[in-house]
Amino acid sequence: MTAPTIDEAARSVADPKAYADETRIHAALTQLRRAAPVAHVDAPRYNPFWAVTKHADIMTVERANNLFTNAPRPVLMTAQEEELQAAAQIRTLIHMDDPEHRVMRAVALDWFRPKALKAMKERIDELARIHVDKLRDAGRECDFVQEVAVNFPLFVIMSLLGVPESDLPRMLELTQELVGSQDSEFQRSTSPDEQMAALLDMFEYFSTLAARRRDRPTGDMASTIANAVVNGEPLGDIDVVSYYALIATAGHDTTTSTISGGFQALIEHPEERRRLTDDLDLMPTATEEMIRWVTPVKAFMRTAAEDTELGGVPIAAGDSLLLSYVSGNRDEDAFTDPFRFDVSREINKHVAFGFGVHFCLGAALARMEVNSFFTELLPRLKDVEPAGDPELTATTFVGGLKHLPIRYTLI
Structure with a gap:
C-alpha cells in the first residue's frame, strides 16, 4: 500500500469515516505532524481551513483566544450545514468569544465547582453501582456501549439538569442523532435539513422544560439556567435552550466515549488492567490516560482575527484552523511513547478538554464519572474478552466506540 500524499492525509481530517478507522486516521495525522503540521485542507463540500496537528501549535492557538476566535466557525461542518x-x-x-463567553459561562459555573461536585459524588457513585449491577445481571455477554456506557453518563447529566427519568430514552435518541449525525447508524437522514430537524426537536423539548422551570423553579441546573439574568436582562429563550442542548450532548456523549474506549483499552492491555485493579490509587492517572487515549472531542475550529503565522506558516485574517486534539494527544514531542496505553502515565498534558478560556466546563464532572465507574467495576470484574468486533462512530467532531461486544464474568 502506498502512503497517502500530504493533501490526501490532510483531507482525512474532514472525512467522518476516517475516524471510524483508527489505523487510517492515526497514520494520516502522524504523517501531517512530521511533514505538514499546519496543512491547508481543501475538501469537497467544506470551506477551506488549516489543519493544526502539533500539540505545541494547538496550545499556541488555545492561549491566544483574542487572536484566534471561536466565532464564526467553532466546529467543522460542511458549507451547507454552516x-x-x-x-x-x-x-x-x-x-x-469573550466578553460574552465569560459572562455566559458563569451562568452554570457554580454547578461544576469542587463544592457542588463533592455534593454530587454520592449520587454518581450510586449510579455507577446501579449500572455495574445491570452489567452483572445482563449475563455473560453484552454490547457494553449500548447496554451500559451510554446510560450511566446520561443518567448523571439528566439528574443534574433535572430531566425526569421517564424522558431519558427520548434524550438518548436525540443526543445520538445529533452527535451521530455523520454516522449512517445514528443519523436521522443524510439530508442536512433533516439533520437540523433533530436539533430543532431537541430545542422544542428544552423550550418546554425552560417554560416549566421559569414557572416553577426546582433547584436543579435547568432552573438556574432558565432563570438566569445576564447584564441585567433575563436570558433569552434561544440562549437557554442552546445552553441545555450543550450540557446534554457534551455532558453525555463525551463521557460515554471515554468509558467505552477506556474499557476497550483495559481489555486490550490486560497487564494495565491488572495493575489498575491491584492498585486503585492509580485511578486518577488512569482516568487521564483514558481521556487522552480516546480523545472524544476530535477537534474544534478557530478563526484568525488578523494576519498572523503559526509554525512558520502565514495565516490570513479570516482563515479557519482545525485544532486536531486527536493528533495533539499522540504527538511524539509532547508524550513519551504516545501510542502506549499507560495507567500510571504521570506527565499527561493532554488537550482532550481544550485549554485556556474555553477549557471544558464539565471536565471535573467527566473525570469523576470515569473514576467512579471503574472504581466500582474493576474489583468485581473476574474476566473479560471480546465477543465480536468493536465499531467506531463516523464523525469529525464528537465520538468514539458505538459497539463493544464483550464476554465477561462479574460478581
Whole structure:
C-alpha cells in the first residue's frame, strides 16, 4: 500500500469515516505532524481551513483566544450545514468569544465547582453501582456501549439538569442523532435539513422544560439556567435552550466515549488492567490516560482575527484552523511513547478538554464519572474478552466506540 500524499492525509481530517478507522486516521495525522503540521485542507463540500496537528501549535492557538476566535466557525461542518446553523441562530458557549463567553459561562459555573461536585459524588457513585449491577445481571455477554456506557453518563447529566427519568430514552435518541449525525447508524437522514430537524426537536423539548422551570423553579441546573439574568436582562429563550442542548450532548456523549474506549483499552492491555485493579490509587492517572487515549472531542475550529503565522506558516485574517486534539494527544514531542496505553502515565498534558478560556466546563464532572465507574467495576470484574468486533462512530467532531461486544464474568 502506498502512503497517502500530504493533501490526501490532510483531507482525512474532514472525512467522518476516517475516524471510524483508527489505523487510517492515526497514520494520516502522524504523517501531517512530521511533514505538514499546519496543512491547508481543501475538501469537497467544506470551506477551506488549516489543519493544526502539533500539540505545541494547538496550545499556541488555545492561549491566544483574542487572536484566534471561536466565532464564526467553532466546529467543522460542511458549507451547507454552516449556513443552516447560522440561519437557525444556534448560540452555545462554543460559538461565543469573550466578553460574552465569560459572562455566559458563569451562568452554570457554580454547578461544576469542587463544592457542588463533592455534593454530587454520592449520587454518581450510586449510579455507577446501579449500572455495574445491570452489567452483572445482563449475563455473560453484552454490547457494553449500548447496554451500559451510554446510560450511566446520561443518567448523571439528566439528574443534574433535572430531566425526569421517564424522558431519558427520548434524550438518548436525540443526543445520538445529533452527535451521530455523520454516522449512517445514528443519523436521522443524510439530508442536512433533516439533520437540523433533530436539533430543532431537541430545542422544542428544552423550550418546554425552560417554560416549566421559569414557572416553577426546582433547584436543579435547568432552573438556574432558565432563570438566569445576564447584564441585567433575563436570558433569552434561544440562549437557554442552546445552553441545555450543550450540557446534554457534551455532558453525555463525551463521557460515554471515554468509558467505552477506556474499557476497550483495559481489555486490550490486560497487564494495565491488572495493575489498575491491584492498585486503585492509580485511578486518577488512569482516568487521564483514558481521556487522552480516546480523545472524544476530535477537534474544534478557530478563526484568525488578523494576519498572523503559526509554525512558520502565514495565516490570513479570516482563515479557519482545525485544532486536531486527536493528533495533539499522540504527538511524539509532547508524550513519551504516545501510542502506549499507560495507567500510571504521570506527565499527561493532554488537550482532550481544550485549554485556556474555553477549557471544558464539565471536565471535573467527566473525570469523576470515569473514576467512579471503574472504581466500582474493576474489583468485581473476574474476566473479560471480546465477543465480536468493536465499531467506531463516523464523525469529525464528537465520538468514539458505538459497539463493544464483550464476554465477561462479574460478581
